[in-house]
Amino acid sequence: MSLAVAPARLTPELRTTAFYFTYFMGPGAAVMFLPIWLSEKGISTEQIGLINAVPVFVILALNLVVGRLADQAKDWRQVIVIGAVIAGIVPIGLFFVNEFWGILLFWTLASLPGGAIGPVLDAAIMRMTRRNGTDFGTIRAWGTVGYMLFNALTGFLVVWFGSDIFVPLFVGLALLRAAVSLQLPAFRAPAGLPTVAAAQPVAGKLREIITKPWFILPLIGFSIVFGTHIVLNAFGSLLWKEQGVPESIIGPLIALGAAAEAGMMFVWKRFGGTISARKLILVSALVSVLRWIAMAFSPPVAILVLLQLTHGVTFALGYLGCVHFIANWTSEDIAAETQSLFNVLQQVMSVIALVGFGWLIGLFGPHAYLFAALAAALGALCIWLSLRMMQPKPDAIVTG
Numbered sequence: 001m002s003l004a005v006a007p008a009r010l011t012p013e014l015r016t017t018a019f020y021f022t023y024f025m026g027p028g029a030a031v032m033f034l035p036i037w038l039s040e041k042g043i044s045t046e047q048i049g050l051i052n053a054v055p056v057f058v059i060l061a062l063n064l065v066v067g068r069l070a071d072q073a074k075d076w077r078q079v080i081v082i083g084a085v086i087a088g089i090v091p092i093g094l095f096f097v098n099e100f101w102g103i104l105l106f107w108t109l110a111s112l113p114g115g116a117i118g119p120v121l122d123a124a125i126m127r128m129t130r131r132n133g134t135d136f137g138t139i140r141a142w143g144t145v146g147y148m149l150f151n152a153l154t155g156f157l158v159v160w161f162g163s164d165i166f167v168p169l170f171v172g173l174a175l176l177r178a179a180v181s182l183q184l185p186a187f188r189a190p191a192g193l194p195t196v197a198a199a200q201p202v203a204g205k206l207r208e209i210i211t212k213p214w215f216i217l218p219l220i221g222f223s224i225v226f227g228t229h230i231v232l233n234a235f236g237s238l239l240w241k242e243q244g245v246p247e248s249i250i251g252p253l254i255a256l257g258a259a260a261e262a263g264m265m266f267v268w269k270r271f272g273g274t275i276s277a278r279k280l281i282l283v284s285a286l287v288s289v290l291r292w293i294a295m296a297f298s299p300p301v302a303i304l305v306l307l308q309l310t311h312g313v314t315f316a317l318g319y320l321g322c323v324h325f326i327a328n329w330t331s332e333d334i335a336a337e338t339q340s341l342f343n344v345l346q347q348v349m350s351v352i353a354l355v356g357f358g359w360l361i362g363l364f365g366p367h368a369y370l371f372a373a374l375a376a377a378l379g380a381l382c383i384w385l386s387l388r389m390m391q392p393k394p395d396a397i398v399t400g
Contacts, residue, residue, distance in 0.1 A: 012185035013134050016125055017142045019084075022180045023114075023121070024147035026091075026173040028258070029166070031147075032154040032251050035238040037166045043100055045235070049358020051104050052234040053351045055111035060347035066116045067123075067340025075186045076124035076336060083117035088178025091171045110174070115347075119339040124187035126327045127335055137320055141265030144316075148258030155251025210341065214390035215329060218278050219342050221382030222318045225285045227349030228292060228372040229315050231357045239366050243298050253301075253308055260312035268320050277325040278387055284318030285380035289373050296369035 038048050070079040091110040097103050122140075129136045150173065157165050210216050237250045245253070291310050294303065322342060330338045353375070360368035 012128060012187075013132070013139060015183050015185050016128070017139050019177070019180050019184055020121075020125075020139055020143035021146040022173070022177040024143045025150045026114075026170050026177065028147035028150035028254075029154040029169055029173060031233045032151050032237060032254055033158055033163070033166050035235060036158075036241060036247070037163055038103070039238060040163055041098060041103075043103070045238070045361050046358045047100050048238070049234065049354045051100075051107055052230075053354035053358075054104060055108040055115065056230075056347045056350045056354065058108060059112055059115040060344045060351070062112065062116050063119060063340040063344045063347065064337060067119055067337040070120040070123075070336040071334060075188045076120050077184050077186055079120050080117050080124065080184060081181045083113040083120075084181035085178045087111075087113035088175045091174045094167045094171065114174075114177075119343040120336045122323055123327075123335040123339040126323060126339075128185075128187045130327065135269045136323070137265040137268035140320075141262045144258050144262035144265060148255045148262060151255035151258055152251045155247050155249075159248055210338075214386045217382045217386040217389075218281050218325060219322060219345055221285060221379040221386070222281050222322050223342070223345035223349045224379035224382070225288050225314070225318055225376050226346045227353035228288060228376050230350040231353050231369075231372055232295075234354055235357060235361060239361070240304075243366070245301060245304075249301060253304055256305060257308040257311035260309045261316040262312075264312035264316035265320065268316075276387075277321040277328070278383055280321040281318045281325070282380060282383040282387070284314050284321070285376055285383055288314040288376035289380065292369045292373035292376060296367050296373070298366050 034052075035048050038051060039045075043051070066079060066083075070076045073079060087110065090113070091106070093106040094103070094110065097106055125139055126136050128134075129139065150169075154166075154169065157169060237254065240250050240253070241247065287310055291307055291314050294307055299307065323339070326338055326342060327335070353372070357368055357372070360371055364370075
């Protein structure tokens with residue numbers, strides 16, 4: 001009897017949650033130790049910036065193509081699984097490289113498939129959860145839990161086994177993600193079933209919606225804010241180590257930010273439908289300004305703990321606001337492509353931030369975070385301008 005009941009419990013949401021739980025494990029380990037691992041191999045901060053930036057640059061060239069292909073496919077699942085499997089196999093090449101150009105090549109190839117399917121995954125899950133009456137934020141939060149787990153665990157593994165553990169760990173996590181992707185459900189609505197787009201007036205073509213300044217400005221604004229967070233991912237652990245923070249503390253610090261992110265995603269449903277999406281995005285940008293100003297002055301660990309707790313606001317709040325904002329104003333036939341456009345904007349800002357920050361660190365050290373604060377302020381201005389152009393309607397999150 002129990003064997004007959006068990007499969008019924010594997011809902012599409014549960015199967016998707018299992019994949020999301022593994023999706024960010026590898027990046028979680030990389031954020032913790034990649035810059036330190038690269039530095040130990042004699043790679044400069046400028047080169048570390050390039051190793052982080054080049055994959056982002058290539059991904060942004062592929063995102064819209066992948067999003068369009070996913071929208072044209074029978075189901076978004078096909079593209080997600082293919083990308084996850086490729087991303088599981090390619091990182092094996094990291095075992096055979098030790099110098100800048102070889103690492104740059106294989107890190108780029110390893111990052112491309114996973115990065116390209118991210119927007120497709122977000123769009124697919126958002127449509128599925130809205131159709132089923134479930135919560136996107138809760139599923140996405142488990143991705144952050146997996147990320148957080150390996151933020152913390154990687155630091156201890158390095159202390160116990162040395163830096164040589166990094167590549168086997170990263171490859172193993174990539175293969176795990178590929179295996180779990182095989183059980184993903186179909187995401188598209190069955191033929192004839194009404195979708196979110198049918199319930200409200202939305203743009204049916206990508207070019208129609210992106211020509212509206214009030215629509216594109218918040219996405220540009222948060223993309224700038226997102227770029228400042230990528231700076232923290234790429235250089236935060238290295239700067240903290242140079243400031244005397246032990247590696248056994250760096251991992252938990254990064255994990256604490258991820259915990260704040262997951263917490264925000266878990267509680268999103270309780271308030272996300274009562275406040276305008278763009279106002280939430282604006283709050284995330286303004287708090288980011290304050291966070292980066294504080295980071296510029298090399299605060300002690302106790303203050304770093306408080307700053308990491310703001311990650312739920314500076315990143316998760318703005319990210320969820322943008323994803324819902326896009327879903328509310330686009331139809332299902334361009335869902336993945338529009339989400340991919342948003343991802344392209346984020347990647348463009350990330351490339352600029354990574355290349356620029358690698359250079360700025362060499363000149364200013366941790367004071368380079370002041371430039372991140374200025375960038376976040378510019379992002380806040382873009383979001384504020386959108387609100388001035390078109391005020392939210394009374395139904396708040398539904399209309400942005």
